[in-house]
Amino acid sequence: MFPNLVLLSGAPTPIERCDALAEAIGLRRGQLQIKRDDLTKLGVGGNKARKLDYLVADAVERGATTLVTGGAVQSNHVRMTAAAAAVSGLDCVAVLGGQSASVVEGNTLLDVLFGAELVFTGDDYSDDLEVAIEQVAAEREGAYAIPLGGSNAIGALGYVQAADELSNEVPTDALIVHAEGSGGTHAGLVAGFGDHGRVMAVDVGAVRDIANKVTDLAIETAELAGRPKPTGLVQVLDGQVGERYGAPTDAARSAISLVARTAGIVLDPVYSGKAFAGLIQMAASGDLADRPVVFVHTGGLPAIFTRRFSNWLVED
Template identity: 50%
Template sequence: MSEVDFQARDTPIQRADPLARELGLAAGQLWIKRDDRTGLNSGGNKARKLEYLVADALEQGCDTLVTTGAAQSNHVSATAAAARATGMTCVAVLSTLGAQHQAEGNLLLDDLFEIEVVWTSPDQRQAVLAETTRQLSDQGRAPYAIPLGGTNPLGAVGYVTAAEELEHQVPGCIAVCAVGTGGTQAGLTVGLENHERVLGFDVAAVPGLADTVPEVIRDCAERLDRPQPLGTWSVDRSQAQEPYGKPTEATHEAIRLTAQTLGVVLDPVYTGRAMAGLIATSRRATLPDAPIVFVHTGGMPALFTHTYRPWFQVPSEFDPAH
């Protein structure tokens, strides 16, 4: 299977004992897989998927990557970076609920990569993606359509390789991840060959995960001639009660606690919510008795947008009296 190199392999594993102590976990039980350190700038987990998807586009002789996402989509900006890195251009179908057109966060990166944007509503993304791809073909371009989040059986292969790395780094671990469109969870499940070894937290990105993710898992395993994973697919929806991207106090707490115990910055849309879920599960003492690896899937640009500005203030001035 062909791939391109976006520096998405063999990401480091970080022992997280200071955070583990805060959560009442044993020393050596909690780890972080630093997939925020992959290539494509802040692309995080998207780089693993795009290594396979972009290779497929190049094999087909395509010259334009076409994809879709929300206005502050990490996937879209990573796809744009991948396009430029391989001599292609990028067209993105972006959706917004209203006030997301400010030049900040991922939209700044989109501008740097000079993507072409088609604006639509969230419920029309897939239809507009198909229509835009058709229009590009009619114009004589050679488009390659990449689905929302890069989630399909080929994209999920990137996280099968991540699972293989995890098994070498922390044998027998439980992988914890955010679940947006489900491609990361799907690949990890295929790679670890057991649904019980992947704890995914739904971040309310898309509805209908129960219909789409098991299908991606099945088709990805078949594509790689691997056994179907043991058990049954599930996702924890405790962090999906608020709309996608809406600031929550649990997410804010999780981001601050992780930063102040580990010096690691999470994002407010995906990893922050997933860490909030992990913290809540730990406090309920319902985590499995096994090593836990939190998969840090990147995505920091959203943190620097007006949506989350109320969480922060100018650092306090040094007081020599203390």
């Protein structure tokens, strides 16, 4: 489908068994593995690299010269799109929900370093940013618009490929757990496995009505990939968002600390920390029983180096 496909992500990513961590959350040795999608090789890593593998191939095939996307001021997706543009010889315009930052830090620092042009909407992050991305793209010649989080069927193909990768690495009864933002990771995995029952996503509150979005996107992605329509019902774990998208939670902070100290792996406060807190919740409730579990670490590292989160992470 994409003759120009270049794997910017460097996939396959490593997968590692985490016995001490498994025991610390009440699972048995050998029951928990972490799929290190935080170690994709594009723009300091994370899940968006796999989506950008396909989105950039599509952009190049269409003769685009500029990637236009958007997100929150500290968006990982925007940072990785900026890196993808840089490595592919394209320009990047990033539409950021919020005010121009007085301190350039974390992901925004990397956006600038990767050469992206930043456009601030002035309003907070919301689904309406989708419209702002389209508007900016309509004004630029050679623009290729990428939706929030890269979560359309083309982007989700990256996680169809990840499901195929995982199928060679883990038993068929393993439950895949990951952070749910804009839904493309979830939809791609389900389309790849062909079964909603294989995936449990932990919502972080980025998008309204996410379960319906994932259901539809998984069908659309499966069609595009030439796979059967997924069976079963979408699985989304609620209860880890806290006050709102991006708001710090005690459960995420405890999860980040535990994973760092028992596995030497760094989660982030907005996505993977909340997702791992969800996994701890599932383990504690006994729902997992003896089922093998794979936590997909989707990245997000730059957030911990912002003023907002660095002190909070080490508070007593």
